[in-house]
Amino acid sequence: MRYAPLMRVGYARVSTIEQDAERQVARLLELGVPEDRIYSDVGFSGAKMTRTGLDNALAAVREGDTFVVPALDRLARNTEGALEVIRRLTDAGVIFQNGTTPYDPKDPMAKLFFTILAAVAEAEGGWISLRTREAMARPKVRAKLKGRRPKLTERQDENIAKHMAAGDLAVAEIAQMFNTSRTGVYRAQARHQARSAQRVGE
Missing domain, CATH: 3.40.50.1390 (Resolvase, N-terminal catalytic domain)
Known part of the structure; x- marks a missing residue:
């Protein structure tokens, strides 16, 4: 019961x-x-x-x-x-x-x-994948994707912190998932902890 x-x-x-x-x-x-x-x-x-x-x-x-x-x-x-x-x-x-x-x-x-x-939903997923592959095949698009890694958002910092707290993934796996470095993972975790502490203190 x-x-x-x-x-x-x-x-x-x-x-x-x-x-x-x-x-x-x-x-x-x-x-x-x-x-x-x-x-x-x-x-x-x-x-x-x-x-x-x-x-x-x-x-x-x-x-x-x-x-x-x-x-x-x-x-x-x-x-x-x-x-x-x-x-x-x-x-x-x-x-x-x-x-x-x-x-x-x-x-x-x-x-x-x-x-x-x-x-x-399955058909839409196939169409999106097809359009993505076609776009990636264009030289200009590939060139734009090169360069520095994108900055992580506050929500992504939170998700990284959750994975770190849960211990369900290795740091390297989290870094790969969020397209950042191992150092980036630790920085994201620290940023989230700082934000959480600030909210508690408000």
Whole structure:
């Protein structure tokens, strides 16, 4: 018998380290997910189903909880992967919610709708990859991508600090994920700690 109150757990994902999950997090907050129950992955393709943030989010839900994503393509960019996660949640008695729409496994039309959404997300992922490869093939684009590493955002500093605190990845792996150096990882962690201390003191 479960005594803990039912929870809403949210998941957000961005494909590159240059992107920020802030908008997705804000949307999840609007959907009623507590900030400390939001998990995210930065720099992970939706085609890859093994992700630290997703694994932690799935591990956090229990029977009767609701697993929320701001959009289905944030969960997965392939139909099989998305449906497998939804089946896993359904079998565990967890409600899956895409935006404001909860998934009812007993409704065949709902199943069809989510299958179509997953297929569209997969197709969009393929189109994006194709356009990216075509753009990368242009000499001017390749030249622009060379040079100094991009400056990390405050949100990326926070994500780095979370990985460092969790100890789930080696420093070298974190550096590669966020396109920075090992020194950059430690600096990002220090910046986040300084910001956190400043907020506490305010």
